[in-house]
Amino acid sequence: MSASKKYINRDLSWTEFNRRVLEEAEDPGTPLLERFQFLSIVSSNLDEFMSVRVAGLQDQLKAGFNKADFTGYTPHGLIKRLDKRTDRLVRHQYKTYRDLMRSLSKEGVVLAGWSDLNEEQQEALTEYFQEIVFPVLTPMAVDVSRPFPLLHSKELYLAVVLRPDAPGGERQTEGKSFCAIVQVPSILSRTIAVPGRRNSRKQSYVRLEELIKEQIGQLFSGYGTEAVHAFRVTRNSDLALNEEAAEDLLQEIEKELRRRRRGFPVRLEIEKGMHPHALELLLDELELAEDDISEIDGPLDLTFASRFANSLQGMDHLRFPAIEPVYPVEFEEADDMMSVLRERDVLVYHPYESFEAVNDFICEAAEDPEVLAIKMTLYRVSVNSVLVQALAKAAESGKQVTVVVEIKARFDEERNIAWARQLEKAGCHVVYGLVGLKTHAKITLVVRREAGSLRRYVHVGTGNYNENTAKLYTDAGLFTCHPDIGADASALFNEMTGYSTPHDWRAFAVAPTGLKPKLFDLIDRQIGFAKAGKPARILAKMNSLSNQSMIDKLYEASQAGVRIELIVRGVCCLRPGVPGLSENVRIVSIVDRFLEHARILAVSGGDEEEVYISSADWMTRNLSRRVELLCPVYDRGLRQMLLNLLEMNLKDNVKARELLPTGGYARVTNAHAPLRSQFYANDIPLWKTVAVAQEEIEDH
Structure with a gap:
């Protein structure tokens, strides 16, 4: 075999993975509402892939780099191959979406069009629009005096083509068209429940963008609406940090996050049949070519499908059976976790076993007067993290608390910055990792005073300290007070927080x-x-x-x-x-x-x-x-x-x-x-x- 044929290309392999996720949405053996979840994951996966991997390939092309990688692909050749695969994937995805909606309608749930509603239902939705939606909308005209607005990455927008009304209120059919942009507010639910028909068991919903389209005239008095079509932009979301020159890494990342909003567009998704005037304007302003367009036959951004499926009540028969994680039996009857670990190591496997054991380990250490220090790495944490609150409490009680927070964790940067500041206010020593390296290790060290000496207790995991993802991801975690692991844990934190030379590891690599x-x-x-x-x-x-x-x-x-x-x-x-x-x-x-x-x-x-x-x-x-x-x-x-x-x-x-x-x-x-x-x-x-x-x- 030639050297390049020995390997499968990384990005092409990723498209195969996302195809396997789509197969779960297509599988009739998967419960119906769970199939919507997989369909949504395909979209979120593709969004990240486009904003990071494809964006990186486009950056290489702009820089004139066209050298083949070890799998034999140049950036230009790989982008062409990826375009074909992702286009095929999206077509399959929307076919699956239509199939799922047909199956859901048989269960009495439909996403209706405006014409499917009776007069009473239309009146109710019009009232909802006027009271809830209209005050949130901001029409943004595009003309000589008002420049093209900044379009946020992965947000849903409507392109509106207008013509001024003629004197007397008649709509003009000739002359110049005008364009405006309306953002579909992500703060509101993407699907709106419709009041039921009399004697009907069906649950009907309308998508928010369809309601706005129907009522769009209320935003543009004096103009007639020629066309309204949805579109969505995906931008380059990779951070370009100069950590060596950054005096304050926290501030540097905050600057980069602001720049991310203006990242170069890499993909334009448009609703099928978009008005040519609106499309020409978008391509010109975003500096994109027709090859960068993805024309969609269906609702843009199918990530809404999981939220929609989760919102449906009384349909548990269409979901996976609920599984309640069990508390690790080794800790269940014990007065305290440390006494168990002095006798034996304990392994937990999430989500079958509860992440509460990890929370309890930290909380117990935070409240134990014999615990002198807690050290921990945080890569991705949940919104209302019990662990962060326990660490803050431990620091406020006088314990030495050191937290290595990875503020460069992609797409979680803002949340981690907020946690870092909260921990610092509580008195924790917060470290942002090493220059040029992300801290991805998952480890907690508890130092406890026992019988005149110190003992180290350690938790090492394969997944993040995040109670939410621990219900969705399979991960292993080891609790131990093995002396070699404890010594290595201390050395590792010293390397991450100080100037220690590389350690002669006893257990770790x-x-x-x-x-x-x-x-x-x-x-x-x-x-x-x-x-x-x-x-x-x-x-x-x-x-x-x-x-x-x-x-x-x-x-x-x-x-x-x-x-x-x-x-x-x-x-x-x-x-x-x-x-x-x-x-x-x-x-x-x-x-x-x-x-x-x-x-x-x-x-x-x-x-x-x-x-x-x-x-x-x-x-x-x-x-x-x-x-x-x-x-x-x-x-x-x-x-x-x-x-x-x-x-x-x-x-x-x-x-x-x-x-x-x-x-x-x-x-x-x-x-x-x-x-x-x-x-x-x-x-x-x-x-x-x-x-x-x-x-x-x-x-x-």
Whole structure:
């Protein structure tokens, strides 16, 4: 194979991932309202992809850079390929939307047009418009005296083409047209409930933009409306920071966030049949070409579909059965969590087990008079974070509280800045990470005075300290007071907050300097076992795999005879199953109700077996441009739990897709009984049973 053909392009692999998400919206086996959720995720995924990845490729073209990457694609060639794939994806998405709306209408819920409403309903909506919507709207004329307004990224707008009324109030049909812009207010619900018809069981709704279109004449007295069409702009949303020169990183990011609103447009979505005068004006003002237009046959911005589905009452039969996360049994009967951890390590797996255990760990430490210090990293936190409140309370009580807040977390910058300022006011030491690096490690250290000495308690996780996403993402968290992990945790915080030299780690491997070499050492050890004729296996779970040197190392291991099985949810640039290159590699992706987010690594060869949890994917940014953490799991029972989990993922034949040598994916099908790794056997996950035998897993 040529060098470039050995790899799958990262961005093309991403389009395959978003296609797998769309398949969940298309799957009749997925409950109807949950299918709307997946449809919405496709749109939000595509928005971020366009505003970051495609925007970056366009920046390269503008700079005159057209060198091929290691997968053989130039920016120009890749953009052309991505345009075709995303256009095809969007067409499938809107076909799915129409199919779902037809299915929903059979359940008695419809999104109606104005002409579908009777006179009484139209009067009620007209009153709603006048009282609630009209006062919020701002018509923005575009002419010589009023320049083209700033259009915010990913907001919905209406382009209005007008003609002045002739004397006597007659509408002119000839002469000059005028244009105006009206923003559809995002502060209001995108869907409006319509008063029901008499003796009708149907629930009818009207989209907000359709109501505004129908009432648009109230905004432009003296003008006749020639056309009204919706449109939406996506801008480059990447931050360009000069951290070395920034005297105050907080202020620099706030400036960049303001610049983001004026980022260069990368995509213009328009409603099908847009008036040519309005379209010409938009293309001219936004400096876009026709290739940048995405004409949509349906409502723009389908992210509203999830909010709409969530708002429907009395339709739980069209949703996934509710699952209440259980509180970890190890902590349930204990008077305090620290006493449990002095006896044994505890592993929790969200969302099956409650994130309340993490909240309680921090709250207990904040209130414990023997706790002297709490140190924690925060990457993405929820709006009403219990953890932030507990940290503030601990600082106010005199404890030493240090928080490493990553204010460069994309699209969460403003929220994290607000949290940082709140923590500083409470007396916490707030650190914004290291220059040039994002702090992505998820770790908490509690230092407690016990019997005249100090003991360190540590929580290490694969996911963010966010109670909301912990209900939606699968993530692992380890609670421990192992002395080696405690010592490394102290050293890690010293490196992040001070001028400590690189530490001789006892347990951890830390990016950007030590994680990749540690992974290579583990893989090399398996290569050695395989060459010596011993069984050798690498089993790993992650979100993405795109680093070229990591892929090459896995190819080397495959050629040496190491059995490699990977669970990679999203982007994967490794091409498995190629004779002479990767015939010993199998890769599956699972897209299901919960977002598979855990990063777990297991290596076994000879008599050794090691299991690790990590914050890092195997991408270049994680391995070389972030502070990331790989932590060993020492307890044998907990290692077995994680191995059970990985084995379950690999044997999924309901929601798993296998990556083919072509770069495409195919659903896993076999003669075994259906096994859905996120749910099965009365919704009890098998991996939780520590003593389960491999034969039992095979039976399932």
